[in-house]
Amino acid sequence: MGAFDLLMNGLVTAADPMLLLYALIGVTLGTAVGVLPGIGPALTVALLLPVTFRMDPAGSLIMFAGIYYGGMYGGSTTSILLNTPGESASIITALEGNKMARKGRGGPALATAAIGSFIAGLIATLLLAFFAPFIVKKALAFGSPEYFALMMLAFVTVSAAFGDSTLRGLTSLFLGLALGCIGIDQLTGQTRLAFGQAELLDGIEVTTLAVAMFALGEALAVAGTRNKAEEKVEAVKGSVWMTRQDWARSWKPWLRGTLIGFPIGAMPAGGAEIGTFLSYSAEKKLSKHPEEFGHGAIEGVAGPEAANNASAAGTLVPLLTLGLPTSATAAIMLAGFMQFGLQPGPLLFATNPGLVWSLIASLLIANFMLLVLNLPLIGLWVRLLTIPKPWLYAGILLFATLGTIGANPSTFELGMLLGFGILGYVMRLFGYPIAPIVVGLILGPLAEIHLRRALSISQGDWTVLFHSYLSIGLLTAAALALIVPVILRARGKGQVLSQLAGDED
Amino acid sequence: MSRFVSVLRELVADFSAASHAAAAVRRHQMPSDATLRQLGISPRDMATIRL
Numbered sequence: 001m002g003a004f005d006l007l008m009n010g011l012v013t014a015a016d017p018m019l020l021l022y023a024l025i026g027v028t029l030g031t032a033v034g035v036l037p038g039i040g041p042a043l044t045v046a047l048l049l050p051v052t053f054r055m056d057p058a059g060s061l062i063m064f065a066g067i068y069y070g071g072m073y074g075g076s077t078t079s080i081l082l083n084t085p086g087e088s089a090s091i092i093t094a095l096e097g098n099k100m101a102r103k104g105r106g107g108p109a110l111a112t113a114a115i116g117s118f119i120a121g122l123i124a125t126l127l128l129a130f131f132a133p134f135i136v137k138k139a140l141a142f143g144s145p146e147y148f149a150l151m152m153l154a155f156v157t158v159s160a161a162f163g164d165s166t167l168r169g170l171t172s173l174f175l176g177l178a179l180g181c182i183g184i185d186q187l188t189g190q191t192r193l194a195f196g197q198a199e200l201l202d203g204i205e206v207t208t209l210a211v212a213m214f215a216l217g218e219a220l221a222v223a224g225t226r227n228k229a230e231e232k233v234e235a236v237k238g239s240v241w242m243t244r245q246d247w248a249r250s251w252k253p254w255l256r257g258t259l260i261g262f263p264i265g266a267m268p269a270g271g272a273e274i275g276t277f278l279s280y281s282a283e284k285k286l287s288k289h290p291e292e293f294g295h296g297a298i299e300g301v302a303g304p305e306a307a308n309n310a311s312a313a314g315t316l317v318p319l320l321t322l323g324l325p326t327s328a329t330a331a332i333m334l335a336g337f338m339q340f341g342l343q344p345g346p347l348l349f350a351t352n353p354g355l356v357w358s359l360i361a362s363l364l365i366a367n368f369m370l371l372v373l374n375l376p377l378i379g380l381w382v383r384l385l386t387i388p389k390p391w392l393y394a395g396i397l398l399f400a401t402l403g404t405i406g407a408n409p410s411t412f413e414l415g416m417l418l419g420f421g422i423l424g425y426v427m428r429l430f431g432y433p434i435a436p437i438v439v440g441l442i443l444g445p446l447a448e449i450h451l452r453r454a455l456s457i458s459q460g461d462w463t464v465l466f467h468s469y470l471s472i473g474l475l476t477a478a479a480l481a482l483i484v485p486v487i488l489r490a491r492g493k494g495q496v497l498s499q500l501a502g503d504e505d
Numbered sequence: 506m507s508r509f510v511s512v513l514r515e516l517v518a519d520f521s522a523a524s525h526a527a528a529a530v531r532r533h534q535m536p537s538d539a540t541l542r543q544l545g546i547s548p549r550d551m552a553t554i555r556l
Contacts, residue, residue: 084555273527284545
């Protein structure tokens with residue numbers, strides 16, 4: 001069966017009223033958290049992990065994906081009307097969007113953001129459906145050495161390659177890997193790092209760590225650093241609809257933004273923000289009105305907004321086909337799959353095609369829902385900004401704690417939640433990235449199993465890890481991703497790259 | 506050929522700048538002026554956004 005037939009089957013499944021309801025809940029929640037500055041899709045999905053573990057897996061995963069897409073849509077609203085991005089991926093939207101709003105063109109700015117997000121989401125979801133079967137076909141031939149090499153690449157890129165500090169990224173990763181070693185060794189049955197605690201024999205719960213790091217840690221950090229300056233919402237004056245000239249100036253940036261955002265989202269540690277910065281830069285270079293940039297150029301809203309939504313779909317390519325999370329939200333979604341005993345990757349397409357294709361198809365439906373929800377209800381979304389921030393953060397802390405205790409009623413689990421929550425806050429305070437610790441906990445045990453399996457088959461011969469061109473290529477890419485940024489920082493002269501690399505450290 | 510190399514170099518520089526800017530904004534911090542200028546963004550405009 002071809003990708004088109006599988007997608008059509010998925011659409012039929014996703015049209016089930018219950019799944020539609022899950023998608024609607026997901027996109028509504030996603031838009032709400034996108035609108036609220038400081039609260040992102042990673043935090044929201046993490047909060048929902050403990051309360052969804054008894055629900056239908058397809059419904060829960062569709063809801064999580066809806067939150068991810070919705071977050072990208074909603075983030076633009078506060079960027080444009082408030083000059084305070086709801087999401088870090090919407091920061092660039094504020095540059096031109098808020099200027100447009102101040103000139104009384106907030107409506108067209110919101111419209112080009114919403115329609116661009118819709119078009120990008122639609123195209124990128126179709127690209128996901130088109131590319132996924134090809135990658136799955138190749139990945140089904142992977143042996144343990146290739147899987148190990150792939151995970152090495154994921155570890156390095158998520159922690160070291162594109163972050164602001166290689167050392168901090170690797171420290172966070174190794175913390176996650178160490179936490180992943182806790183429990184009973186799956187090959188020998190030996191207890192590791194449990195320190196006599198019976199509760200640690202099953203290892204650290206991914207859900208507990210994810211909720212603690214992304215919900216507790218993030219809420220504490222945001223509450224501690226939020227700008228207390230008064231926020232002024234720009235009123236949406238005049239027509240919300242775009243003029244003919246706005247359409248003419250927007251359609252190309254929408255398409256270019258999609259083409260930039262999708263592959264960057266699929267790259268390990270790409271992240272939606274990179275695509276938005278690149279899209280803005282490209283639009284400024286290609287625009288017929290470069291002088292308008294900085295004063296409210298519609299291209300500067302259309303391109304980056306398309307890029308951040310396309311990036312969300314791009315993120316799902318490695319997550320669904322290889323089980324590789326390339327962003328924080330993807331890492332949390334991976335934890336979501338694992339709480340239902342599902343391991344994303346090529347085998348999931350073979351063993352559970354109904355779930356995977358209904359998830360992909362539901363993204364198409366979610367896009368239509370988001371377009372309908374966003375523009376006509378803009379007044380309602382803006383009202384969310386009147387919720388007092390202390391209420392919001394206290395609610396997150398309460399919901400995270402109750403959810404974790406509900407899923408696993410034990411004092412020990414509560415202690416771990418609080419301990420990891422404080423660790424997450426301290427890590428943020430000192431600039432340590434959070435995603436590598438969760439990725440290390442999730443993928444570390446899998447990488448270990450593949451490494452030991454490969455070495456068992458080869459009777460301890462390490463060269464088995466380099467027996468195919470694919471594993472050599474992946475390991476070489478991992479080594480380069482680790483070494484090149486360090487060399488560039490060390491050289492520190494003569495080239496733009498090294499200067500830029502050094503600037504951020 | 507030299508045109509190709511120059512375009513490629515520009516793309517790599519833009520990508521590197523974008524990844525550093527992304528890393529900075531994720532930490533709610535301002536990217537450096539050199540990074541922003543490489544991307545065609547005015548540091549003064551960027552400073553007006555509440556990160």
